[in-house]
Amino acid sequence: GQNIDQPTEMTATEGAIVQINCTYQTSGFNGLFWYQQHAGEAPTFLSYNVLDGLEEKGRFSSFLSRSKGYSYLLLKELQMKDSASYLCAVSSDGGKLIFGQGTELSVKP
Amino acid sequence: EAGVAQSPRYKIIEKRQSVAFWCNPISGHATLYWYQQILGQGPKLLIQFQNNGVVDDSQLPKDRFSAERLKGVDSTLKIQPAKLEDSAVYLCASSLVGSGGYTFGSGTRLTVV
Numbered sequence: 001g002q003n004i005d006q007p008t009e010m011t012a013t014e015g016a017i018v019q020i021n022c023t024y025q026t027s028g029f030n031g032l033f034w035y036q037q038h039a040g041e042a043p044t045f046l047s048y049n050v051l052d053g054l055e056e057k058g059r060f061s062s063f064l065s066r067s068k069g070y071s072y073l074l075l076k077e078l079q080m081k082d083s084a085s086y087l088c089a090v091s092s093d094g095g096k097l098i099f100g101q102g103t104e105l106s107v108k109p
Numbered sequence: 110e111a112g113v114a115q116s117p118r119y120k121i122i123e124k125r126q127s128v129a130f131w132c133n134p135i136s137g138h139a140t141l142y143w144y145q146q147i148l149g150q151g152p153k154l155l156i157q158f159q160n161n162g163v164v165d166d167s168q169l170p171k172d173r174f175s176a177e178r179l180k181g182v183d184s185t186l187k188i189q190p191a192k193l194e195d196s197a198v199y200l201c202a203s204s205l206v207g208s209g210g211y212t213f214g215s216g217t218r219l220t221v222v
Contacts, residue, residue, distance in 0.1 A: 004151075033211070042200060042213040043152070087151055094164050095140060095204070097211055099151035 002026050004100035006088050011106045012078055020073045020103045022088035030091035034062050034073045037085045037102065046086075047073070075105075083107045111135065113214035115201050121220045127189035130217045134182070134203030138212075140164075143176055143186050144200040146216070152200055158184065191221045 004024045012018040024032070031050035035043035049055055049064035049071060061074040075082055085102040092098050114133040122128050134141050140159050144152035155174065157165040160181035169176065173192070178184040188195055198216040 040218075042215050044213075045211070048210075089151075094157065096142070096154055096157050096165055097202070098154065099144075101149075101151045 002090075002092065002098050004088055004090060004098060006086075006100040006103045008101065009104040009106070011108060014078055014080060014107055014109050016078050017074065017076050018078060018105065020075075020086050020088075020105070022071045022073075022100060024069050024071070024088070024090050024100075026090045026092045026098055028093035029066065030095060032062075032064055032071050033089040033091065033097065034060075034071075035087040035089060037087055039084075043087055078107050080107050080109070113201055113203055113212050115199075115214035115217055117217055118215065119218045119220075121222060122191055124193055124221050125190040127187065128191055128219065129185050129187045130199050130201075130219075132184045132186070132201030132214060134184070134201070135212055138203035138205055139181070140204045141178055141184050142202045142204075142211070143184070144202065146198045146200055148197070155186070188219075191219075193221050195219060196221045 006022045033048050034046040036046050037043045047062035049062050054063045059076045064071045083106055085104050087102045088100040089097045116131050142157050143155045145155050146152040155169045156176045158178040161178050176186045198218050200216045201214040202211045204211045
């Protein structure tokens with residue numbers, strides 16, 4: 001079956017670093033995505049990993065280990081506007097995107 | 110480039126009524142997806158089209174949901190009759206074949222009362 005797990009919620013302090021983990025078991029793997037979703041809005045693309053290793057993009061980095069079925073999203077220098085839901089998604093058979101339940105991140109002053 | 114367009118933005122209906130949502134994908138994107146996102150959960154794939162053919166509709170409740178993509182461009186998703194548990198945001202997304210780049214529309218928030 002298809003299974004993507006991530007923590008339901010996390011809290012962190014403004015200016016700090018937070019790591020959101022994601023583990024997956026899917027039939028087929030064409031890459032792993034991280035999306036940010038603010039309340040009432042559509043998901044917006046953050047990062048894409050298809051090979052093992054770390055991808056860095058400004059304050060956001062994403063890591064993938066295909067052998068372990070594991071990824072994480074690292075957010076540095078947290079800002080209040082980073083409070084949102086973070087969705088881990090795997091591109092599976094036929095290119096369909098399978099999502100985890102999302103991690104609700106609250107950034108406190 | 111223009112994004113994925115969806116309408117309406119919000120819809121409130123009574124249970125047992127019918128409703129339809131419309132999606133216009135990014136020009137040239139062959140693959141179109143409909144997702145259902147219940148509050149507090151991640152999006153769940155309902156149906157995937159490639160051009161005007163269905164690739165995957167295994168999680169579409171076919172007794173009440175239907176979708177079509179005539180001419181391989183616009184798509185409509187219909188619910189008939191609606192149930193209370195259909196209250197959710199319905200997201201449309203499109204992508205180029207094999208590109209891995211998915212773009213989401215703003216979604217339609219459906220409330221069934």
